[in-house]
Structures are given as C-alpha cells and as structure tokens.
Amino acid sequence: MQVDYETSLIIDAIEEFGGEARLVGGCVRDFILQRDIHDIDLATDLLPGQVIEALKLCNIKAIPTGLKHGTITAVLNQRSFEITTLRHDVKCDGRHAKVEFTNNWQADASRRDFTFNALYADKHGSVYDYFSGIEDLKVRRLNFIGNAEDRIKEDYLRILRAFRFHAKICVGNLSDEILNVCKKHSHMIQNLSGERIRDEIFKLLECDDPAPTLKSMQKSGVLQKIIPKEVKCEILSSTLLFGADALVKLALLLRTTENDKLSLGEYVNKFLRLSNKQKKKLLFLLSNNIGTELSEKEQKKYISLFGRELYCDLVRICGVESGANVDEYISFAEVFDIPKFPLSGDDLINIGYQPGKSLGKSLELLRQHWEDNSYSLTKEELVLCAKSLL
Structure with a gap:
C-alpha cells in the first residue's frame, strides 16, 4: 500500500516522538478492494496529548476534535486526517462506549465491528490482519469480529452497518446467524439518534444496487423499523438510478407504497431528522409527476x-x-441553460400596474407567454404585451 506525501509526514512526526502509527479501517479495506480512497484514518499508540505535541513539533496543525475518545484531527496542506489512540472498551450500553487507552494493537482491532474493518497498514505497505479480514474481503463476505450478538449489543447501530457494508462490499446473502440477530434486536433501532440512522441508510442507498440488501432488511423486519409500510425494494435495481443520490432513491421507495405517500414521507422525515432542504426535496419528489413523452x-x-x-x-x-x-x-x-425571466414586478408597476395579488397573476401570465414563445421575447416585447393587458 503506497502512502502519500502528507500521510508520510504525519507518520514521521509520530515516530519522531517515539510512537507508532498505522493506517486503519476503510482506507486499508478500499485499497485491497482497489477502490478509490477518500479519507485517511490513522491509529497510534501515543496518547492524545502526545499526538498534539508531536504534530506541533513538526508544524502540523492539530485540532482536538474528539479528545474523550482519543481522536485528534491533523490538518496538512488543506487535507484532514483523523488520528486515534489505540483503545479498548470498558463499558457499552448499546449507544455509547466508555473506553480506555492501550498500546495493544490487537485489543484495538478487537473492538471494531467487522473483520475487514479491522485492517491496519504501516507506511511501508505491510498489512496487519488480526481476524482474517483479508480472507473475508476475497470472498466478499461480512463477518463480525467475535460473537455477532455481543457486538450488536455493544452498539445497535451495527445492525444498520451490517446491511450497509453488505450492500457496499458483499455478494450473496448475509448469514442466517447475522440476520436472526439483527431481527432479534431490531426494536433497539428506535433508541438510536435519527442522525446516526439517517447516515447509515443514506450510505446504503448510495450503493449501486441496494435492492437485494433492502429486501433482506425487509425480510428480517429491520426496514420496517424505519419505513413502517410495505415498499417494493426491487424498484431500486433500475440502471436509471446509478449515480442518483440517496434522497431520490428514498423517494422512489416511498412512492411504491399503497398508503398516503406524503404522510409516510412526513414520518420518515421526522424519524431520520432530515434537514429542511432534504425534507423539501423529499416531499416534492413524493407529490409530483412528469410525463415521459415530452416535447x-x-x-x-x-x-x-x-x-x-x-x-x-x-x-x-x-x-x-x-x-x-x-x-x-x-x-x-x-x-440547456435556463434563461432568466427579463421582467419584474417593478417593471409592471412602472407602467401602471397596482401592487397586490393581481400583479403576481399578471406576471405569471407573462412568464407563461414568454415560455410558450421559447424564451425568445425580449423585455421590451414583454412590456408591450403587459400594456395590452391593462
């Protein structure tokens, strides 16, 4: 695995301070899968305060973004890198974990969720695989580290993460063991924050073909904890949706229900805590239609x-x-470059129109006339037309 310039500088800074640093998680996994790498995360045996000091000695900006959990963000050449001290869990309640720092790499690996997410690589390209993650990647299989039920009870978001990584990486079905455990604890999803649920669901929907995984979620009763109506997951297999964003796929999924789509959209909006912009887009896509034979x-x-x-x-x-x-x-x-309508309400007032609702209606009529003429009418021509309506 080739380490780039900035990553190498950060690792060097930690090593010069007497520590060790390795790339960890998704960047190592995606390198093995020969996929694009977007974010670089690192793990280190230095304590958070030592990481900050090590970076500052090498003139690298250090931001204490998650000191409680041992995470420092390094900023170098306008790139950000998360550096987290090795940890092991002391206590988990299904939502949050109390951690202690350690210098044991395998202990840090053992607290992660899936075998292929517990891979580390040093700056020389050597990969450290404590739980056969590479073998699972080769056959595109999802396995929890240790007992699946124990790992899910540590953090119930792992139910959704299991389905998300299945859609992103795996072939074939999830094992019956994992599906049964997810089904058994699916009622605990409601105790998670809407933001965490939304992030996982959106990442799943952004996969090229999330339909098979969503069917498994539906079969195991997990999907119903998020969308409490019957939907037709197979519709998302359409190649027309490749590259479409998660909200488009979510809207299409909700449109397949026989129930009141807008009410369902409002429920999902609140459950997933969508932003106002996301809510507006979702409800628009649920309430509008357009022909597929257009001039x-x-x-x-x-x-x-x-x-x-x-x-x-x-x-x-x-x-x-x-x-x-x-x-x-x-x-x-x-x-197609959308032209700007050349007329305004002030233009109509200047030629004798009175402010009010009738002004807005007249402006809309003129806009429709402009559109009907293929946007070719000039401002002067529209003003003449407006005068004829007075």
Whole structure:
C-alpha cells in the first residue's frame, strides 16, 4: 500500500516522538478492494496529548476534535486526517462506549465491528490482519469480529452497518446467524439518534444496487423499523438510478407504497431528522409527476419551473416507474441553460400596474407567454404585451 506525501509526514512526526502509527479501517479495506480512497484514518499508540505535541513539533496543525475518545484531527496542506489512540472498551450500553487507552494493537482491532474493518497498514505497505479480514474481503463476505450478538449489543447501530457494508462490499446473502440477530434486536433501532440512522441508510442507498440488501432488511423486519409500510425494494435495481443520490432513491421507495405517500414521507422525515432542504426535496419528489413523452418546449418549461436538479430527479423517478427511457431528457437538461425571466414586478408597476395579488397573476401570465414563445421575447416585447393587458 503506497502512502502519500502528507500521510508520510504525519507518520514521521509520530515516530519522531517515539510512537507508532498505522493506517486503519476503510482506507486499508478500499485499497485491497482497489477502490478509490477518500479519507485517511490513522491509529497510534501515543496518547492524545502526545499526538498534539508531536504534530506541533513538526508544524502540523492539530485540532482536538474528539479528545474523550482519543481522536485528534491533523490538518496538512488543506487535507484532514483523523488520528486515534489505540483503545479498548470498558463499558457499552448499546449507544455509547466508555473506553480506555492501550498500546495493544490487537485489543484495538478487537473492538471494531467487522473483520475487514479491522485492517491496519504501516507506511511501508505491510498489512496487519488480526481476524482474517483479508480472507473475508476475497470472498466478499461480512463477518463480525467475535460473537455477532455481543457486538450488536455493544452498539445497535451495527445492525444498520451490517446491511450497509453488505450492500457496499458483499455478494450473496448475509448469514442466517447475522440476520436472526439483527431481527432479534431490531426494536433497539428506535433508541438510536435519527442522525446516526439517517447516515447509515443514506450510505446504503448510495450503493449501486441496494435492492437485494433492502429486501433482506425487509425480510428480517429491520426496514420496517424505519419505513413502517410495505415498499417494493426491487424498484431500486433500475440502471436509471446509478449515480442518483440517496434522497431520490428514498423517494422512489416511498412512492411504491399503497398508503398516503406524503404522510409516510412526513414520518420518515421526522424519524431520520432530515434537514429542511432534504425534507423539501423529499416531499416534492413524493407529490409530483412528469410525463415521459415530452416535447422540447415542455422540457424547457419543466426545467425552468423545477430547476435542473429537481427536474432530472423527477424524470428519473417517473422513468423508472413507467419503464420509459428518459436518458435523452436528462442529457438535454444538462446542456440547456435556463434563461432568466427579463421582467419584474417593478417593471409592471412602472407602467401602471397596482401592487397586490393581481400583479403576481399578471406576471405569471407573462412568464407563461414568454415560455410558450421559447424564451425568445425580449423585455421590451414583454412590456408591450403587459400594456395590452391593462
């Protein structure tokens, strides 16, 4: 495993202070899978205060982002690196863990969730695998470290993480043991924070084809703890959804229910603690439809009305539902520059219109006339048209 320049400088700083540092977790796993590496996390046997001192001695910015859990963020050349002191759990309550620091690498590995997430690599590329994680990666199999039920009872979010990593990495089904344990403890999901649940569900939905995993979640009763109505998971296997964001897939999933979709959307919004922007987008995608046989004039109208992003998202959803090929509509939207309506309310007031609701209605009529003429009318032509309406 090749260590880049900034990572090497950070490891050197820790080593110069007498410590040891290794890359850990997702970056090592993704390197073995030959996938793009986005974030670099490191583990060290130095205590947090020592890490801060070691970094400062080498003029590397150190931010105490998680001192309670032993995490320091190093910032170097506008890149951030999380450095965490080796730990072992003292007490877990299913949501939080009380930890103590250690200098034992295997003890640190043993507190992690899955075998392929407990891999370490030093700056020379040597990989340390304490629980056969590499073997599980080779066959794309998810295994907990130790007893699955014990690990889940330490942190019930691991129920959702098991399904998320299954969708991201694995082939075949989760083992019956894992599915049964997830089912047994699924009622504990409601005790987790909405933000933690949302993050896991969104990461799962962002996988290329989350449908098989969602079916397993549904079969084991886990999905119903989040979406309490019957939904058709197989709809998310459509290739039209490759690259679509998690909210689009969530909206499409909720649209498959026979119940009141907006009420279900409101429930899911509150349960997952969506931001106002996310809520607005979800409810828009649940309450609108668009045809899949559109003229160029209609395409321009909807792109202008909804905005490029929402238009493309809605076209994808309706394309999946109808089975239509909507690639050409999305391609057109990507190159179409939405023109700015050249008229304002002040322009109408200047020619004699009175402020109020009638002004807004007149402005909307003029906008529709402008759209009907393929956005070709100038401001002067629109003003003449407005005068004729007085």
